[in-house]
Amino acid sequence: MLSLPIPGFKTLALEHLVLDFNGTLAVDGKLLAGVSERLRSLAAHLAIQVVTADTFGHAREALEGLPARLTVLEPGRQAQAKQALVQALGPDRVAAIGNGRNDRLMLRTAALGIAVTSLEGTAVEALVAAHLFVPGIHEALDLLNAPLRLVATLRD
Numbered sequence: 001m002l003s004l005p006i007p008g009f010k011t012l013a014l015e016h017l018v019l020d021f022n023g024t025l026a027v028d029g030k031l032l033a034g035v036s037e038r039l040r041s042l043a044a045h046l047a048i049q050v051v052t053a054d055t056f057g058h059a060r061e062a063l064e065g066l067p068a069r070l071t072v073l074e075p076g077r078q079a080q081a082k083q084a085l086v087q088a089l090g091p092d093r094v095a096a097i098g099n100g101r102n103d104r105l106m107l108r109t110a111a112l113g114i115a116v117t118s119l120e121g122t123a124v125e126a127l128v129a130a131h132l133f134v135p136g137i138h139e140a141l142d143l144l145n146a147p148l149r150l151v152a153t154l155r156d
Contacts, residue, residue: 002045002095004147008156012111014046016089017144018082019068020098021052021059023120024137029056032118036066038141043067046095046144051082053102082106097140104129112150114140 005011019025025035039048048068052059053075063070073081083105086094096103096110101123107113108129115122115130116137127133132153134140143149 002144002147004150006151006154009154010111012095012147012150013093014095014111014144015093016049016095017042017046018049018051018086018089018094018096018106018110020082020100020103021050021062022055023099023118023122024097024103024116025050026056026059026062027119029054029058029062031062032137034138035141038138038145039066039068041145042141049085049089051085051106053078078102079105083109086110095144097137099123099126101125107131114143116140 002014025031050063050068051071054072059070059072079102082103086096086106086109091109092111094110095112096106097114097116098107099116099122104125107115107126113130115126115133117135
């Protein structure tokens, strides 16, 4: 668990990390360098879930051996499916990271929503729904590994 009081915002009591795959953890279906190590470090504090449409069909292979549970979504209503996963886990206990339009509802619903960008870009809807935006997945995962950075950004 990651517990963090943020003055003027809220006290985060996070137990789960929900991540998009393509555009967030991976580009063109390939996991970005440095992501594996960061996920392993975070797994000591958070249960990690990856939820994806798996556009390129490589998510299972890319995540093999990592401490993450993978959910591959069927076409249609993916934004609602991602949101439903966050709701099932208890939104007040979830940090979510994504970049796509279909991530907007999970980012808005989670106690902490972080929008990232990569070579695939970031949907405006994801930016508006998130609590904060960082330039990439490494920075987002590093925020959770060094959570006082979140206090500096989100405090009132």
